[in-house]
Amino acid sequence: MTTGGDTVAQLLVDNSVSEVYTLAGNQTVSLVNGLDQRDVSVVTARHEYNAAVMADTYGRLTGDPGVAITVAGPGGTNALTGVAQAYTAASPMVCISAVLPEDAPTEALHGVDDQHFLEKAFKPATKWSTQVHDPDLLPEVVDRAFDIAMSGRPGPVFIGIDETILMEEVDITDPPFRLTRQEDAPPTADAVGDALSPLFDTTHRALYVGKGVLRAFAWDEVVTIAEQLDCPVVCPRHYPDSFPNDHELFAGTVGMADHPAATRALADADAVLSIGVRPSSHEAAILGDRTGLDTEIVYFHAGAREHPQTQANSVVAGELDGILKATGEHIETGDGSTDSSYRETVAAEMERVAVDTDAYLDEIRDQTPIHPLLIMTELRDAADDDIVITGDAGAAGGAWPNDAFEYRAPNSFQHSRLYDSMGFPIPAGNTAKLVDPERQVVNLIGDGGFLMCNMELATAVETATDAVTIVMNDSKYGMIWNYQRNSGYDSVGTDIPQTNIAAIADGFGARGIRVENPSEVRPALEEALAADEHVVLDIVTDPKAEYVSRKIW
Known part of the structure; x- marks a missing residue:
């Protein structure tokens, strides 16, 4: 016994x-x-x-x-x-x-x-x-x-x-059998082919790619489908890493804040293939809002068949990898092409935003307190292409990495997502490092979120993992403070006493580095990424910094 x-x-x-x-x-x-x-x-x-x-x-x-x-x-x-x-x-x-x-x-x-x-x-x-x-x-x-x-x-x-x-x-009785997992049969090839027909019947078409692709580890298949269709790819706001952002077909994200290229791609599309988005979800409702009532939407998603949140031409449900395999086979022999002027209009919007963002960076590069756009830009330049970013609710871990970071590798942005609880990044980063010790991991968090999960620095030290935590320290619950300020409310309950976060990190046995000057950001990032211990960058930031999505989009 x-x-x-x-x-x-x-x-x-x-x-x-x-x-x-x-x-x-x-x-x-x-x-x-x-x-x-x-x-x-x-x-x-x-x-x-x-x-x-x-x-x-x-x-x-x-x-x-x-x-x-x-x-x-x-x-x-x-x-x-x-x-x-x-x-x-x-x-x-x-x-x-x-x-x-x-x-x-x-x-x-x-x-x-x-x-x-x-x-x-x-x-x-x-x-x-x-x-x-x-x-x-x-x-x-x-x-x-x-x-x-x-x-x-x-x-x-x-x-x-x-x-x-x-x-x-x-004393447990031996069970008569143990479960052997059985894979669900994929939808028939004919069902997938019939669902795809609206994509072949128009020259204005787009993909909408969500988290189901990440959970199925099917991003390579989706890239192939996008290239075969030669059409713009839009992602839901909270899953920008569902498609490589440096791919020429990537057209940004929609939801909460919409990238102009994504808005144009969906508004002008006659047909949209949605892959990995639940038809009954908030993200499906966003797709319906950004497309016309006559746009034909096809949903391919993992799980049981669901009633769509918005208009849909067809819904194909099941194991996503099987659906995508059948999709690739059909598109290889399918006819139709994407209109070049439609594609070029979307690409031009992507280029315009990139140029305007560079100009915005030049405006704020030397300001103090430090502007978060500088942090995001320097991090992208200093980091490996496949870096894992963990993000929190709020501005530091949500708005800024959504607005101003290019995810070149799929499944590389682990965020508290739509449930959006605070205090997510440090424990998430600990696990990311335990899963893949050789991969760079950076946790993005504000001072408010940090004060909810700093105890997990003890776990980082105990497990000897070397993630980097960037704390945007603005002495505010910044997103709500800005909402109060911009909406005519008094600033009630959104101030945080000035906290020496670098000292807190040192107290846990991690390495804390205080950064107050813009010229210190890049050297501090390079030092932290190269370290063989957990490093916390306590960066004093501007609580009034305007998001790229509001300034430019």
Whole structure:
């Protein structure tokens, strides 16, 4: 006999888990001990939200479910925000939490009156939420969780396991079978060919490429399709890395702020092929708003068939890689071409914005406090093409890397995305470095967000990872402060006391560098990127700096 926690550890190993993220407690000691004895890397987060963020990031970068483990009650509820974020990002994850026995009294430790409250809390933010109070069900539930997390549209799954199962010895009956994952059959070639016909019937066509392409690791196939169609490619605002930004067909992003080239490409398109965007989603609604009512929209997406949010000629659902394989075969033999004047008009808008941005950079290059556009420009010039950027909610980690950074490699912008919680970048960057230690990783965050996740510098030091954290330190919750200022409100609750963030980094055992002069930005970046330890650049920035999207777009 063995503890249920040790049994769960073996079940995770059986599902090819090699790394988990946790903040251990009495209820999960047996589980993490069993993982450690099986040579699974147990990474300690300093808050359960951060453990969930790290598991989310692991899923995005590897395609395999990241695993977060928490104690009951506050451990689970702390992780819920990170799990909801993984759901909106279509990131595969398995979140395992201890839960109280079903016969626990009311107001028990880590509980409320309803002992299924965690299962119910996680249900709307996961693909499947369940609790296990019978140890014989553990093999079936764990196997099913991994299958659900990876199938169709990926996403998180929640498993609550009775604390008595985790902590005590159990005798689990061998199940009659173990699940072998079966791949869903792709749509027929005829279905894909019929759906593509509007693209072949017009010379004004565009692609709209979203996060489903990233989760399917299918960016090479999409680049090939774009080149075969020779048409502009637009991405949703929060997923600019769905298509290489330095490709001649890239036409910017739409959503919140629209790149003029993207607006032109969609407004003038007679047909749009949307790849990797849920037809029922906010991003689909944006596509409908930016196109005409007579524009024929074709949706190819991963997961079950969904009713479109806006007009659609057809929807093809299933495993995206199979759909794209059939697409490539049809386009190779398809007829039609993209109108050259349409393509050139979109390209001219891209060039105009680039020229105007360079002029804007010349205006602000020497100003103090430092302008964020200078930081983004110098970072792009100093960094490798495949650098991973992690971004936060707000201006520093959201608006600026969306407005002013060129993502040359797919799946290279890991952001808190549409759920948009603060404090994402440092735990996400820790995982990015653990997944690929040789790849450059830069975390972009404001001082407000930094104060929510700086405890994960301890994790960075403990794991000896050498990401770079850039803190745009403007003593403000800058995005909201600017909204107040521009909308006639008083500045209430948006000032942050001037904080020496470099000193905080030093206190954790990382290296902190304070940057106050524009001439110091490039040398500091080069020093940080070359370091073999975690470096925090505390850059004093201008809270009134105008976004590129507002200044130029």
